[in-house]
Amino acid sequence: MIFPLKNVNIVPNLLALCPVLISFLLLYCTIGDAAVNDYKLTDVGAIIDVNSQNGKEEKTAMEVALKNFNNYSKTNQVVIHFHNSSGSPFDAASAAEELIKEKKVQVIIGMETWQEAALVADVGKKAQVPVISFAAPTVTPPLMPLRWPFLIQMANSQTSQMNCIADIVRAYNWRKVIAIYEDDPYSGDSGTIALLSEALQKVDSEIEYRLVLPPFASLSEPKRVVLDEMLNLLRTQSRVFVVLQASLPMVTHLFTEAKRIGLLGRESAWIINESITSKLKSLVSNSVLSSMEGTIGIKTYYSTTSSSYVQFQKSFQTEHIEEAEANSTAGSHALRAYDSITIVTKAIERMNSTNNDSRVFLKEMLSSNFSGLSGTINFKEGQLSKTPIFRVINVVGEKYKELDFWIPGRGFFKSFPLENGKDKNGDIGNAPSNHLAGQIVWPGGLNLTGPKGWRIPTDMEPLRVAVTRNPPIDNFVKMESPGKYVGFCIDLFHEVLTHLHGSYNEYDLPYDFFPNDGSYDDLVDHVIDKTYDAIVGDITILANRSKFVEFTQPYTESGLSMIVPIEREGSAWLFMKPFTWELWLLTSGTLIYTMFVIWFLEHRSNDEFRGPWKNQISTTMWFAFSSLFFAHREKITSNFARVVVVVWLFLVFVLTSSYTASLSSMLTVQRMKSPRDIDWLRENNLPVGYDHRGSFVKDYLVNVFKLNPMKLIKLEGEEDYLNNFQNNNIAAMFIELPYQKAFLNKHCKEYTAKAASYRFGGLGFVFQKGSPLARDFSEAILSLSENGTLKSLEDKWLSPSPKCLTNSTSAEAESLSVQDFWGLYIISGATSTICLILSLLRLQRANQSTASTPDDITFWKKTQRHLNTAGSLKILERVPTLALRQDVHEWSTPRWDYQLSNSDSESQGTQQASHSAEIEIL
Numbered sequence: 001m002i003f004p005l006k007n008v009n010i011v012p013n014l015l016a017l018c019p020v021l022i023s024f025l026l027l028y029c030t031i032g033d034a035a036v037n038d039y040k041l042t043d044v045g046a047i048i049d050v051n052s053q054n055g056k057e058e059k060t061a062m063e064v065a066l067k068n069f070n071n072y073s074k075t076n077q078v079v080i081h082f083h084n085s086s087g088s089p090f091d092a093a094s095a096a097e098e099l100i101k102e103k104k105v106q107v108i109i110g111m112e113t114w115q116e117a118a119l120v121a122d123v124g125k126k127a128q129v130p131v132i133s134f135a136a137p138t139v140t141p142p143l144m145p146l147r148w149p150f151l152i153q154m155a156n157s158q159t160s161q162m163n164c165i166a167d168i169v170r171a172y173n174w175r176k177v178i179a180i181y182e183d184d185p186y187s188g189d190s191g192t193i194a195l196l197s198e199a200l201q202k203v204d205s206e207i208e209y210r211l212v213l214p215p216f217a218s219l220s221e222p223k224r225v226v227l228d229e230m231l232n233l234l235r236t237q238s239r240v241f242v243v244l245q246a247s248l249p250m251v252t253h254l255f256t257e258a259k260r261i262g263l264l265g266r267e268s269a270w271i272i273n274e275s276i277t278s279k280l281k282s283l284v285s286n287s288v289l290s291s292m293e294g295t296i297g298i299k300t301y302y303s304t305t306s307s308s309y310v311q312f313q314k315s316f317q318t319e320h321i322e323e324a325e326a327n328s329t330a331g332s333h334a335l336r337a338y339d340s341i342t343i344v345t346k347a348i349e350r351m352n353s354t355n356n357d358s359r360v361f362l363k364e365m366l367s368s369n370f371s372g373l374s375g376t377i378n379f380k381e382g383q384l385s386k387t388p389i390f391r392v393i394n395v396v397g398e399k400y401k402e403l404d405f406w407i408p409g410r411g412f413f414k415s416f417p418l419e420n421g422k423d424k425n426g427d428i429g430n431a432p433s434n435h436l437a438g439q440i441v442w443p444g445g446l447n448l449t450g451p452k453g454w455r456i457p458t459d460m461e462p463l464r465v466a467v468t469r470n471p472p473i474d475n476f477v478k479m480e481s482p483g484k485y486v487g488f489c490i491d492l493f494h495e496v497l498t499h500l501h502g503s504y505n506e507y508d509l510p511y512d513f514f515p516n517d518g519s520y521d522d523l524v525d526h527v528i529d530k531t532y533d534a535i536v537g538d539i540t541i542l543a544n545r546s547k548f549v550e551f552t553q554p555y556t557e558s559g560l561s562m563i564v565p566i567e568r569e570g571s572a573w574l575f576m577k578p579f580t581w582e583l584w585l586l587t588s589g590t591l592i593y594t595m596f597v598i599w600f601l602e603h604r605s606n607d608e609f610r611g612p613w614k615n616q617i618s619t620t621m622w623f624a625f626s627s628l629f630f631a632h633r634e635k636i637t638s639n640f641a642r643v644v645v646v647v648w649l650f651l652v653f654v655l656t657s658s659y660t661a662s663l664s665s666m667l668t669v670q671r672m673k674s675p676r677d678i679d680w681l682r683e684n685n686l687p688v689g690y691d692h693r694g695s696f697v698k699d700y701l702v703n704v705f706k707l708n709p710m711k712l713i714k715l716e717g718e719e720d721y722l723n724n725f726q727n728n729n730i731a732a733m734f735i736e737l738p739y740q741k742a743f744l745n746k747h748c749k750e751y752t753a754k755a756a757s758y759r760f761g762g763l764g765f766v767f768q769k770g771s772p773l774a775r776d777f778s779e780a781i782l783s784l785s786e787n788g789t790l791k792s793l794e795d796k797w798l799s800p801s802p803k804c805l806t807n808s809t810s811a812e813a814e815s816l817s818v819q820d821f822w823g824l825y826i827i828s829g830a831t832s833t834i835c836l837i838l839s840l841l842r843l844q845r846a847n848q849s850t851a852s853t854p855d856d857i858t859f860w861k862k863t864q865r866h867l868n869t870a871g872s873l874k875i876l877e878r879v880p881t882l883a884l885r886q887d888v889h890e891w892s893t894p895r896w897d898y899q900l901s902n903s904d905s906e907s908q909g910t911q912q913a914s915h916s917a918e919i920e921i922l
Contacts, residue, residue, distance in 0.1 A: 039077045042348055044341075045099035047092050047110040047120065050084045053248075054112060054278060057334035058134070062109070064315045065341035076348050078341075081105060085116055093119035100127045106361060109340045111135055112333070115184070121148040130362045132340045134333065136383065138191040145381050150362055152343075153383045154336050158192055161273050162199040164298050164390050164406045165242060168271060170203035171412070171435045174453035175550075175770045176238040180211045180254070182246040192244045206770050208238045216250045226253040230261055237772060239268040240453040248279050252288045259291045266444035267455045270295040277393060278331050280400060292395045294443035300332045301389040301405060301416070302374050309373055312338060332374060339372035346370070389416075396441050403438035412436055454772035456509060463511035465493075466523055466532040472691045472717055472735060473742040475797045476538040485513055488797035492555055493536045493765070495789055496780040503780075509773075519692070524549055527766055534767045538738060541761030542696060550771050553778035554762025555790060560700060561740035562754040563733040564676050565725055578662035580817045587655065590825055594648050595620050597832040601641035601839055640835035647831040651824050662816055676732065677754060678705050686731035689715045689724055697734055700758075718743065725751070738763060738798075745800040 046062060049055040059082060066078050081103045083095035092111055099105045100123070108124060109132045111117040117133035124131040125148060136155040141147065169177060177200065179193055197207050211229060219225050233241075241263070246254060258264055270292070277297035280289065303309060316330045330338075347364035366379045378385045392403040392412070404412040411432040442451050467485055471477050477487040500507045514532065516523055520539055526532045528548045540558050541551045576584070599620040636642050681688055685708055690697045692714040701707045713730055715721055721743070724730045735743065740753050767774040784790045818825075 040075060040348075042076065042078045042344075043103050043105045044078055044080045044344060045096070045103060045105035045108040045110075046080055046082045047085050047095050047099075047108060047116070048082065049087045049112060050082065051086065052112075053281065054331070054333040057331055058110070058337035060316055060319045061312075061330060061334035061337040062341050064312065064319055065338045065345070068315075069341070069345045073345075073349070076345070078345060078348070080341075085111070087113070089113070089115040089119045092116035093123055096120045096123040096131075100124075100129055105129065106356075106358065107132065107344055107365075109134075109337070109344070114138070117151070117153075118148070121151040124148075124150045128358045130358060130365060132343065132365075134336055134340070138195060140383070148382075150358075151382055152362075152365060152379065154340050154343075156384055156388055158273070159195055159199075160387050160390070160408050161298060162192070162195040163408060164392075165196065165271055165273065166199035166203050166205070167406065167411065167434070168296060168392070168436070169200060169205050169240065172269070172450035172453060173775060174238075174240045174269070175205050175772050175775065176208040176454065177205060177240040177242050178209045178211060178233060178236060178238050179207050179242050179244060180213070180246070181244040182213045182250045183215055184245070196242065196244065204770075208770075209233070209236045213246065213250060213254070216247050216253075222249070222253050223257070226250075227257045227261070230254075230257045230263065233263060234261065235457050237454045237457060239263070239265075239451065239455050241268070241270045243270065243272045243276055245273070245275055251276055251279065255288055255291045255295075264291070264294065264443040265455075266442070266446045267451050267453065268294075268443045269451050269453055270443065272297040274299050274332075274390075278333060280395070281331065289395065289398050293397060294441055294446075295395040296440065297393045297395070297400070298390045298406070299393060300374070301391040302332060302335055306373075312373060335372070335374040339374050339377055342370070342372060343368050343377065392436060392438070394438070394440050403440065404436050407432070414438070452772070452776070456507070461510075463509060463533045464531075465511050465513050466516050466526060466535045466537075467513050468520070468523070468537040469515040469517045470717060471538055473739045474718075475742045476738070477536075479515060483513070485515075488793055489537050489765075491793050491797070492781075492784070492790070495784055495793070496777055499780045499783060500776055503783075521696070524766060527768055530768065533771075534765060534773070536765055538736075538763050539766050540696070540736060541764050543761075545766075546761075548769060550767040550769050550774035551761075551764040552767070552774050553781045554764045555781050555785075556738050556763050556794075557759070558762045559737040559759040560697065560734055561737050561758075562677070563721075563735060563740060563743065563751050564731070564754070566750060566752050574666060575663065577666055577815050578659045580815045582818050583816060583821070586818055586825060590651070590828060593829065594644060594832055595623070597644055597836050598623065598636075598641050600836060601638045601644070602636065638839075640839050644832045644835050647828050651828045654821065654824060658816055658820075678707075681732055682707060684731075685711060687711045687713055687729060689713045689721065689730040689733040691715055691717075691735050691739070697736070701734060704758075722747070736760075742798055745798065748800065 044066075046059070048058050050059060062080060066080055070077050081099055083099060085092040085095060093116075096108055096119075099108060107130045108120060111120055111131075111133045112135055114133075114135045114137045117131070117135045118137075121131050121133070123129075128150060130150045130152060131148075132152045132154055134154055136153045136157050137144075138158045140157055144151075179196060181192065193207070193210060200206055209232075211233065213229055214225065216222055241258075243251070243254070255264075255270075258270075264270070272295060274297075277299045280297070304313075313330060316334065343365050346368060347361060350364050351360060366382065369378045371377070375388065376386045387408045389408075390406045392406060393400045394403055404414055405416050406412055411434055413432060414437040440450070444451075467479075467490075468477050469479060475487060476489045477485060479485050497507075497509060500509075511534075513536075516526070518526075520537075523532075523535050523537075524539070524545050527535060539545075539551075541554055545551070579587070599616060636645055680686075682705070688701065688707060688711060690701060690712060698709075698712055698714075701712060702709050713724065715724060715730075715733065721733060721735075725733070737759075744751060744753060765774075765777055767777075781790070
């Protein structure tokens with residue numbers, strides 16, 4: 001079947017399809033718009049000085065942070081709008097208004113100075129836009145969160161920096177510093193000087209001079225202006241320079257001119273704060289950095305070992321290419337900029353995508369709590385809650401090296417401390433210290449020790465040194481003629497200058513002496529009011545004086561001593577005092593015992609010890625007592641007796657020598673009649689003298705000793721002391737210990753001092769408060785004390801007079817006791833006893849050998865019989881057989897009959913009453 005063809009017009013059909021096509025296109029566009037709207041866009045403003053090195057690094061760091069976030073986030077995108085502040089607070093405020101109005105930014109980041117941050121924070125407060133500032137005020141203003149409620153500070157105040165600088169100053173005992181800063185046309189020093197001064201006061205230092213340099217931008221001839229200002233520093237003593245704030249061009253001229261005029265010598269020290277340390281990288285290729293060699297700086301510490309930092313550093317070097325800086329590392333400013341973007345992005349992620357409330361956004365940012373590249377990020381009242389840790393750096397050549405860590409309130413650490421005091425290597429010996437442990441290269445190439453930090457000004461007037469015209473004792477200071485002074489203090493002053501000149505080159509101290517007749521308190525007051533620069537004399541170191549002046553190390557001890565006249569004590573029994581009564585009894589007993597032993601050993605063979613009992617006792621006693629003076633004349637025939645006598649005479653010799661020495665000491669010792677002390681003066685209300693030059697002595701006597709002020713008599717020098725004592729105007733006198741020594745060295749026979757004295761701080765030289773001369777003089781005095789020079793001066797000026805060289809200073813000599821000689825008495829007693837026993841044994845053996853028949857009489861019975869018959873021996877006739885024995889001595893007596901006692905007759909039995917006897921004398 002064939003179908004016929006029909007002509008159709010297609011144009012109207014295409015027109016009918018147009019509405020359908022349009023619907024499909026609209027639907028596609030709608031879907032595309034919905035896909036785009038799935039990303040929430042956030043506009044962020046950044047106000048920085050893009051021409052500065054810090055500004056360039058901050059810009060690169062923020063771009064790296066945003067790139068990382070935008071690549072990672074699937075729901076949020078952040079767009080940053082940069083504006084150049086050119087370092088002007090007004091330009092920063094104008095840029096903030098433009099960003100808020102035109103770019104509709106939701107947060108503003110940047111502002112390197114507090115002046116910029118404060119103005120931008122005012123703009124943010126009005127527009128209710130959060131502001132994250134890279135700067136913080138030097139001193140936190142009161143009610144700061146109420147004044148700038150939308151401000152977040154990504155920086156700490158300068159209080160910690162000033163405390164770190166003060167600890168460096170304390171580590172080297174620098175007493176004065178010079179503060180240098182470039183004037184800010186908007187805010188001056190912003191309170192930095194006040195913070196530094198407060199921190200230095202805590203370490204007993206102060207600011208001697210403030211050098212304010214005009215703003216560099218306002219100078220047409222900066223080199224000449226800086227040189228003129230630096231020349232003023234040559235008139236100051238301090239050589240410790242603290243540079244607080246300065247622009248990069250000013251730093252360049254400052255150190256160039258300082259080195260030119262010699263302010264970077266071996267005695268100088270330069271310290272720069274973090275704002276200048278962060279600019280050192282800009283000077284690496286500059287010869288100025290080499291002129292800064294030896295400078296110490298501080299910078300905020302941050303970890304460089306974390307993976308996030310390593311990754312950031314790679315990205316930073318890739319992005320930071322301009323001006324051949326591809327190998328440069330990011331500084332603390334760049335890290336803070338990176339962390340600021342991180343704060344913003346983390347807050348955006350925590351917020352609801354439909355919530356655009358700026359207060360909620362601010363709250364989310366303030367609740368941040370994470371470990372960023374610059375440290376822990378946590379806020380309290382709009383400020384970072386954690387105090388930063390600083391790292392001390394030292395400029396060496398054309399680079400700088402990092403030294404110790406400094407932690408607020410703890411001091412310096414050689415390595416970074418972790419928990420339990422250990423460092424990252426596990427070393428537990430990393431203890432905090434008040435000193436820098438790292439080796440520092442100082443200006444002038446000084447490596448071993450720190451510079452002394454001061455120098456005598458080149459055009460300094462001679463030091464005005466006050467001396468006491470009429471001291472209590474002229475051994476210390478004496479004016480021989482107008483302008484010529486001698487004495488212990490004057491010689492010591494010259495020795496100190498000689499020592500300092502030998503220890504330090506160019507230590508030439510010009511000085512002039514000025515005599516003064518006022519009291520010592522008046523002299524100290526004149527140093528306080530700067531009438532005099534120093535005092536050379538016998539000035540006592542007291543607490544109330546030390547608050548206003550600087551004392552040197554004491555060169556001699558001081559204290560309050562009581563002087564009284566000497567009165568000897570008489571005693572009828574003084575001759576008995578050399579020995580204690582126990583020693584007298586022991587000596588008497590030993591004498592009697594020795595007397596008996598000698599008699600026993602001698603009376604059978606020595607005619608001088610024979611005869612009636614009365615004669616024998618008297619002879620023996622005479623021998624014993626005369627032996628005390630080595631005047632005995634009796635002959636000793638027995639060997640045993642000779643041994644006893646030798647030991648006895650040795651004992652006598654020691655005793656008599658000791659007795660003579662002890663008695664002589666007691667006869668010459670200086671003693672007082674009765675105890676004389678403060679209580680004695682107070683109870684008897686006696687008049688007391690004191691020297692008028694030591695005005696504090698009177699206050700001490702009244703307030704401490706409670707003496708009657710009406711009984712205190714003012715004395716004026718040594719001659720007045722003697723006159724008042726001789727006229728009985730005073731019963732005692734109180735003078736300081738050095739004067740007491742000098743006074744008694746001359747008058748030791750007439751006066752004595754109480755044993756106990758009341759100590760003070762010593763005598764020292766006086767300088768103005770904070771004077772560096774005091775420390776150098778103290779070190780010199782210690783050195784002179786160690787090498788014997790101080791002792792030589794004391795021997796020269798404070799040695800006793802010839803009549804006092806042998807004078808005893810003890811109050812009373814002690815009696816000799818048994819403990820001093822018990823060894824001699826044991827030897828003497830043992831020798832006598834042994835000789836007696838041996839003699840008795842020989843006598844018994846001889847009797848047994850001559851007896852015709854044995855008997856049973858005991859040894860002690862025979863001894864008793866021998867003693868009983870000692871004086872009644874009779875010999876009727878000479879026995880011729882005695883001569884036949886060689887070992888028998890013949891003795892004769894007028895009485896030849898040997899009368900036996902009744903006891904003997906009974907014991908012998910057969911023995912006759914009258915019997916011729918043969919007697920062996922052994």
